[in-house]
């Protein structure tokens with residue numbers, strides 16, 4: 001793919017922004033409305049080394065997981081209730097409910113106002129240890145909103161091997 005082809009979005013912003021997007025390594029550029037096209041062409045051209053580096057990084061990534069959404073959902077429905085029961089008791093917190101969602105950039109989230117937990121559907125295709133880590137992580141947010149010392153102290157106490165599990169999750173491509 002040449003650097004001459006890119007997808008341009010005009011947006012109210014202060015400077016030009018360039019992204020290389022997996023899995024194909026497509027170039028996406030956002031630019032303020034007033035910047036002439038030839039200027040953007042040149043900008044992209046000047047970044048060609050950086051673009052190539054990004055593309056080789058992308059090639060090293062694993063292909064996206066082929067997931068069977070129905071099977072994932074079923075597996076989560078089977079596993080999550082008992083995980084919640086166990087970990088809510090250990091942590092001394094209670095969420096008001098959980099659901100699965102397709103999320104592109106995270107594994108889970110916790111709304112601490114409604115005390116609801118969202119789990120990425122893809123977790124249904126991963127190892128139980130990773131699913132458990134996300135459930136515990138989100139429940140810990142019911143004690144502590146931010147990823148601060150207090151938050152990690154809880155994690156450390158509850159799941160001493162949380163770092164390995166988090167690294168395991170990071171190794172799974174999510175997009």
Ligand SMILES: [Zn+2]
Pocket residue numbers: 137141147
């Ligand atoms: Zn978190």
